[in-house]
Amino acid sequence: MKTLIVILVLISSTLFAKSNTGITIPYVDFPMKEGKGMYSTKGKCNMCHSWGYTLNQGLQSKKFWREKVMKMIVVFKAPIKTQKDIDTVVNYLFENYGNGELE
Amino acid sequence: MERRDFFKKALTVAGTAAVGSTTTEAAQTVHPVDNRKVSDIAFPQKRPLITYSDRPPLLETPREVFTSALTPNDLFFVRWHMPIIPTYINPRTFTIHINGEVENKLKLSLKELKTKFEQVELTAVLQCGGNNRTAFKPTAGGIQWGVGAMGCAKWKGVRLKDVLKKAGLKKEAVWIGFNGEDKAVYNETANFVRELKLEGLHDDIIIAYEMNGEDLPYLNGYPVRLILPGFYSDSWIKMLSNITATKEKQKLHFMEKAYRIPDNSCECETPDSLAQKTKPIEEMNINSLIGYPVTGIKVKNDADLVVRGIAFDGGHSIKKVQLSTDGGTTWNNAKLDDGSQGKYAYRTFSYTFKPENIGSLTIICRASNEKGEEQPFAKDIKWNRGGYKYNGIDEVTVEVV
Numbered sequence: 394m395k396t397l398i399v400i401l402v403l404i405s406s407t408l409f410a411k412s413n414t415g416i417t418i419p420y421v422d423f424p425m426k427e428g429k430g431m432y433s434t435k436g437k438c439n440m441c442h443s444w445g446y447t448l449n450q451g452l453q454s455k456k457f458w459r460e461k462v463m464k465m466i467v468v469f470k471a472p473i474k475t476q477k478d479i480d481t482v483v484n485y486l487f488e489n490y491g492n493g494e495l496e
Numbered sequence: 497m498e499r500r501d502f503f504k505k506a507l508t509v510a511g512t513a514a515v516g517s518t519t520t521e522a523a524q525t526v527h528p529v530d531n532r533k534v535s536d537i538a539f540p541q542k543r544p545l546i547t548y549s550d551r552p553p554l555l556e557t558p559r560e561v562f563t564s565a566l567t568p569n570d571l572f573f574v575r576w577h578m579p580i581i582p583t584y585i586n587p588r589t590f591t592i593h594i595n596g597e598v599e600n601k602l603k604l605s606l607k608e609l610k611t612k613f614e615q616v617e618l619t620a621v622l623q624c625g626g627n628n629r630t631a632f633k634p635t636a637g638g639i640q641w642g643v644g645a646m647g648c649a650k651w652k653g654v655r656l657k658d659v660l661k662k663a664g665l666k667k668e669a670v671w672i673g674f675n676g677e678d679k680a681v682y683n684e685t686a687n688f689v690r691e692l693k694l695e696g697l698h699d700d701i702i703i704a705y706e707m708n709g710e711d712l713p714y715l716n717g718y719p720v721r722l723i724l725p726g727f728y729s730d731s732w733i734k735m736l737s738n739i740t741a742t743k744e745k746q747k748l749h750f751m752e753k754a755y756r757i758p759d760n761s762c763e764c765e766t767p768d769s770l771a772q773k774t775k776p777i778e779e780m781n782i783n784s785l786i787g788y789p790v791t792g793i794k795v796k797n798d799a800d801l802v803v804r805g806i807a808f809d810g811g812h813s814i815k816k817v818q819l820s821t822d823g824g825t826t827w828n829n830a831k832l833d834d835g836s837q838g839k840y841a842y843r844t845f846s847y848t849f850k851p852e853n854i855g856s857l858t859i860i861c862r863a864s865n866e867k868g869e870e871q872p873f874a875k876d877i878k879w880n881r882g883g884y885k886y887n888g889i890d891e892v893t894v895e896v897v
Binding site: 405413415416417418419420423440441442443445446449450451452453457461466468469470472477492494 | 535537539540541547548549550551552553554579581583584585587589630635637638639640680681684685686714715720743753763884
C-alpha cells in the first residue's frame with residue numbers, strides 16, 4: 394500500500410512538473426522600413442522592445458515621435474545620449490511612420 | 497454598392513503591421529479597425545491571436561470570440577508594459593509581499609493564499625482602457641487596438657480586503673501600491689507600479705489565482721493577478737508580488753501620466769487645446785459588440801440569421817441590447833441571457849431575423865443599463881489624447897446573397 398502511495402505521489406508530482414515548466418516567448422519579426430537612420434534607430438529602440446511596439450503606435454506627427462523618444466530617455470532610461478542621436482531617431486520615425494504633420 | 501467595392505471595404509486587413517491613418521482625414525471618431533488577421537505564430541498557452549508585439553507580448557482577441565459569456569483562456573488578450581517577463585515561476589516558492597504602513601509585514605505563499613483566507617469567485621470583464629483606440633482621429637497615442645483588447649473570465653481567489661486585514665493596516669495608510677514581476681531592461685527604469693486609494697477599495701476586488709477553472713496562463717499573469725471588477729485593466733497587476741501601503745501618493749509615471757483622461761464632463765479635449773486637468777480612466781463605459789456575423793461574410797436572403805454578441809458596463813447591470821438594420825431608425829430588442837454571471841460579467845445577447853434584400857446589409861447594436869446610460873454613435877464620441885474609453889455603437893456589414 395505504502396509503495397502504491399509513493400508511486401502515486403511520484404506520478405502526480407511528475408505530472409505537476411510537466412504542467413508548469415515555464416514558457417518560451419516566440420520571436421515575431423516586425424520588419425522596419427528601409428530609410429536613413431534605420432540601423433541607428435534599430436540599435437536604440439529594439440534592444441528594449443520589439444519594433445511592433447513602435448510601429449503599432451500608428452502614423453504620428455513629428456512632435457508625437459519626439460515626445461515618445463524623450464519619454465523613452467527620461468522615464469525608461471533609454472541610452473540615447475546625444476542630441477544628434479535623438480534627431481536621427483526622431484527623423485527616421487517621422488519620415489517612415491509619420492503623418493506629415495509637424496505638430 | 498458594387499460587389500468588388502464591398503470586399504475592398506470589408507477586408508481592411510492591417511495584419512501585424514497595423515498603422516493608423518493620417519490627420520488629413522476629418523477629425524471625427526470612426527469605427528475601430530476590424531477584421532485584422534491573427535498571426536501565424538501561437539504564443540505559449542494561446543491560440544494564434546492578432547499580434548502587435550512579441551516583446552512585450554501584445555495580443556488581441558478576434559471578434560468572432562465575442563459570442564460567449566466567458567472568453568477561453570487561450571483566446572484571452574494579452575498586454576504587458578515591461579519587456580522582461582518571468583518565463584518560469586515556481587508555485588512553491590512564489591511569494592506575495594505585503595509591506596509599508598502595516599502592523600505585520602506578510603510574505604504569503606500560494607498555498608497560504610489558497611488555505612488561510614475565504615475563497616471567492618466572481619466573473620468580470622477585463623478590458624484595456626485603449627481598446628478600440630483605432631476609432632479616434634487624429635490617431636491617439638498608444639497601441640492601435642481594434643475591438644478585441646478585452647475578455648471575460650470567472651476568477652477565483654481571495655479578497656484584497658482580507659489580505660490587508662491580516663497584515664493590519666496602520667491608520668496612516670492611505671494608498672495601496674501594487675507591483676508585479678515584469679521588469680524593464682534597465683535597472684534604473686521604474687517598475688510598473690499602480691496605486692489605489694484605500695477608501696475606494698470594495699469587497700469585490702480580489703487577488704485571483706484561477707481563471708475559468710484553470711491556473712492563469714503565464715501571459716495573463718500566472719500565478720496571481722489583481723482583479724478590479726468594473727474598472728479598465730490598467731491596475732489589474734499581473735504576476736502580483738508586492739503590495740505596499742503608504743501615507744503619501746508615490747510619484748509614479750504610470751499613475752501621473754498614463755491611463756488618464758480629461759477631468760471634465762465630456763472627458764474630451766482637442767489636439768489644439770489639451771485639457772490641463774486629468775483624472776484616472778477607472779470605471780468602464782457601457783459597451784457591446786457583435787461577435788457573429790463578422791464583416792465580410794455572406795448570408796442567405798430570407799433565411800434566419802442569428803446575430804450574437806456581448807454587452808457589459810462598469811457594474812450597473814445591462815438592461816437591454818437593441819439591434820438595428822436601418823442605421824438606427826428602428827431598433828429591435830435582442831434576447832439577453834439570464835444575467836446569472838453577475839453585474840461585472842458579459843451579458844450575451846442574440847437576435848434572429850431574416851434579411852429581406854440582396855446586397856450589403858449593416859447591422860448595428862446598442863446597449864443600455866439600469867443607470868440609464870446608453871451607447872452613443874461612434875461619430876458622436878469626442879476625442880482624448882490617449883484614445884481611451886471608446887464605446888461607440890458597433891456595426892458589422894455582411895453581404896446578403
